[in-house]
Amino acid sequence: MGDPESEAARPDRSGDGSGRPAAACQAHREGATGPSPPAPPACPSCGLPQDRYPTEYPGHWILLEPRVLVPAHTVPPRRRWIITSTGTALNLWDAEPLPGARCRVPHHLVCPWREPEDHWPEVRALRRRNAGRAGRLFELPDEGLPDEGLPGEGLPGEGLPDTG
Numbered sequence: 001m002g003d004p005e006s007e008a009a010r011p012d013r014s015g016d017g018s019g020r021p022a023a024a025c026q027a028h029r030e031g032a033t034g035p036s037p038p039a040p041p042a043c044p045s046c047g048l049p050q051d052r053y054p055t056e057y058p059g060h061w062i063l064l065e066p067r068v069l070v071p072a073h074t075v076p077p078r079r080r081w082i083i084t085s086t087g088t089a090l091n092l093w094d095a096e097p098l099p100g101a102r103c104r105v106p107h108h109l110v111c112p113w114r115e116p117e118d119h120w121p122e123v124r125a126l127r128r129r130n131a132g133r134a135g136r137l138f139e140l141p142d143e144g145l146p147d148e149g150l151p152g153e154g155l156p157g158e159g160l161p162d163t164g
Helices: 023-029 121-137
Strands: 051-054 061-064 081-083 089-091
Touching: none
Parallel strands: none
Antiparallel strands: 051 061, 081 089
C-alpha cells in the first residue's frame, strides 16, 4: 500500500506516535457527544427526538437526524456519517463521496437552538425544518383557553359599575 512512515496522521490515532486511539478528543471533534443509554435519545438543547448510534470510539454516541438521508456531497466534510452493517455510526471524515452516495447528518449540525457552524444551503434548510419541529413541541392548543387571567377569574374591569 503506502509507506507508513510518510502517511499523514489518521484521524483516529493520537499524535504521540503510540498509535493509540485518541477516542475522547476525536469523538468530541466529530460531534459524538450525545447522551449515552439509558438517557433518552433527545437533543439536550432543543428536545427533538433523535436516532442514537454508538460510534467507533468506545463509550461515545452520536445523535443523528431521524430518517434523514441526504446526498453526501451536500454535507460539509467531517460531518458525513454512515451506519455500518454492525449498527455503528462511522464518520467519513474527508473522504470524497461517490456520485449518488447518501449519508446521515449529525443533529448538532442542524439543531435550531445551536449557533450555526457553516453556510451550506442544505444544512440551513434542515435547521429551519428543525426550528419548526422544535416550536411545535412547545405550542399549546388555544381551544378552551381564556384570553387573559386564569379560569374562573374575571377579566380586568368586569363587574365594575358603568360610569358612562
